[in-house]
Amino acid sequence: MIATKIGKKSGVPDNYIRLGEYIAAAEEKGEKLHQFWIRNCDAGTNIEDLGLALLEIEAVRRQKPDIADKTYHLVVSFRPGDQDKLTKDDLVAIEAEYAKALGYGDHQRVAGTHINTNNFHMHIAFNKVHPETLKVINPYRDFKILAKISREMERKYGLAIDPGMTDGKERDPNTLSPAARNYEAHTWQESFQRHVLKHRKEILENLAKAKNWQEAHQALAGYDIHLKLRGNGMVLMSSDGQAMKASQLDRSCSKKNLEERFGVFEAQQAKPRMKSKHHVRAKRRYQPRPLVRHGNTPALWRRYLGNRKVIHQQPSVTGRALRSWKLFLLMEAYQDPLALVLITAHRELLAATLPGNGVVHDKKRMFSKRTI
Known part of the structure; x- marks a missing residue:
């Protein structure tokens, strides 16, 4: 099984009612509804309660008018043959595991399974807005969470193992890019990217503590890393001009994911007002070193x-x-x-x-x- 988040399209309004109706109707050609349920709504749990449930969910969402994206749409695709192994109670339990892991255990949601020949899949539409606290939840590094729960559910219910995009096929984070390998081949010196990956774990730990762009810049500064925009993405740069994609450090460092955390990108201030608690000792700075070490x-x-x-x-x-x-x-x-x-x-x-x-x-x- 492969769990995939369907992101909101740019310029398209977030319409939860339309998505809920789509899940209940199974509108795609050749598709039909298999099972359907509603969670955490006073209106009820069955398909006949959908109209009132959507109004209830919309009432909660309207209390956060400043948030443009309030829906987390998840699609879980199963392998042929898995449908016969799962009861409705099993499907509801699987959906609940994803909800709990993503932080949506208490959130309102509409879910249903569709059948289209051998393409058996589940749609889950989570309302990101908590019905009581009104806190909007955006899971951090959700692709990791989804892969973990998928493997657990496959083992628990005896389903076909389907590693998908995040297990086994994911790019090895310790693999150098062609540009970095080219630099090392022509200079026999350690590349900037090798330096970054060498300290990858502690860099990510420091970035995880950052609460805004300036703290993120400071978390990187001690490693001689400058975060800058380039094209449609973001790069990590050394003082001598070497660069690597920010997402090569970790997917959580992509422009999209960082802007979801900190808002629109802000360049590093020339003179920080105060020493950041994320400051890293200068000994972590990048200095070209011999690629091969020897006693002499x-x-x-x-x-x-x-x-x-x-x-x-x-x-x-x-x-x-x-x-x-x-x-x-x-x-x-x-x-x-x-x-x-x-x-x-x-x-x-x-x-x-x-x-x-x-x-x-x-x-x-x-x-x-x-x-x-």
Whole structure:
């Protein structure tokens, strides 16, 4: 089973009454209503109570006129054969588990299952507005919640396992993007993205504590990360201009999800008024480092950094070699055996990690004796 949130379309009004009627009528071609129920409405629980229930729900929603999106529409798709394994009580119990996990256990909702050939699925329309407190609930990282409950329900009711988009197929958060791998292949230095992913857990923990855009900027600042808009999305940038999509850190960091938390994007203030409690020690700042470590690497690295200070005074081949750790090692290999050892180590690392990553280069030419 796969649970999918159907988001509100831009420019289309949030019409809960229309959605409730659609669920009860099963209006799609070839579709018919299988089961139907209503939860947490004084009007009743059955399809004949739908009219009064929708009016009751609408009365609650009208008390939050400033909220444009007050509906959470969930569709749960089952595998062929699952329908025969589930009674109405089972379906109601499954719906209740999703509601509880999303924070909608006490919220009003209309639910129903539809049959369309082998496409057996459930619609649930949650009213985001709590009927008593009037608090509007927007689940955080709901795709994780939906995947977790789906796996639990499959095991509990003996249903077909359907990992869907969030289990197994989700992009490994520790996988570098082609641009980051390309940077490392051409410089043999750790990319900004590797630095970010190295501290991924603590960065997300700090971001989770942020209550507004300025606190979010401060949570990132200690890692030398600047959050900026780019195109239709958002990127994390280093001080030297490297960038990665914010969603590559975690889906919760996409522009859409962050703006749902903090409102329309606000750039970082030039001079924060006060030191944020989310400030992270400066030792977490990004500094390009050798991609491969060796016992004697620090000495050679210090020599590289020291020589870089004179790069502007050496517009020669030697000066250009100081622009990256890789070129420096290739130059040093003539006179320093350690540099040759490090070149070999980088060759082995890149040979193991580069195939299929989209980086175009000639490995044999890069590491041939003629090159070094």
